[in-house]
Amino acid sequence: MKKSIATLCLLCLALPAAAGRLLPDGLVMGKLADVDDAGIEFVRADRTLLQRLSALIAIEPQHFALSAGLRVFDEHNRFLLSGQLNALKGRTIGVTFDQQGNINRIWILGGDEIETRRQRQAQIQP
Template sequence: MKLFRLCVLMVLLAASGSVWAQRMIPQNMRVATLKSVAYPQVVLANDGWSWMRILTAGWLDGSKVYTLAPGVRVRNQQNLFEVYGRLPGYSGQAVAIRFDQNNNIDELWILTAEEREVLRMRAKGIETRR
């Protein structure tokens, strides 16, 4: 009987492991779209639409150039660390970024579609509270 209970417990723990595997994206991350990468700089565009982009038919999209910090941490959609040399393969993807005190990108997360929506809704909630 003890062996049966132990087996059931092990199966339940193994099955619930996927629930705990979700990523927890920090609160102070900003969302953008990764346009291009030329180490140590990346070009990020606003995530979403802007009047400037509409009025210029996409010619001006509000892109800005940012510098990556020397110890930048890049996480992919599976929450694995990536080397920054593989960043050009993620061009066009939504990313969450965090800056250090020198206004360099210290942390960059490649987002899934679900995470992008969660962060977008979180940002709307912050804007409505102000």
């Protein structure tokens, strides 16, 4: 009896780990193009038609500063150091911004997460 209760408790503790990670709704998807001391060059992937047309008139910023409390998460939701961003050039990432327009969170996205985000964008946009 004690073994079955202990097994049940362990299974309940393992469920959140098997459920995957939760990404914020305000996540902006794009590619990590370049990294330097001042920040990163981030090319957005989920721009609307209006944003694309406005980029023809006014240059859209692609270089963003990193906030002091930056957190970087890999595909398995482990923390990475900001010095490891150079190895991630060309990868698809998701970012969130703080009130000053600096990037405060970076998620390295896996293939299934990228596809889920694209499907969600397709449902939102007509």
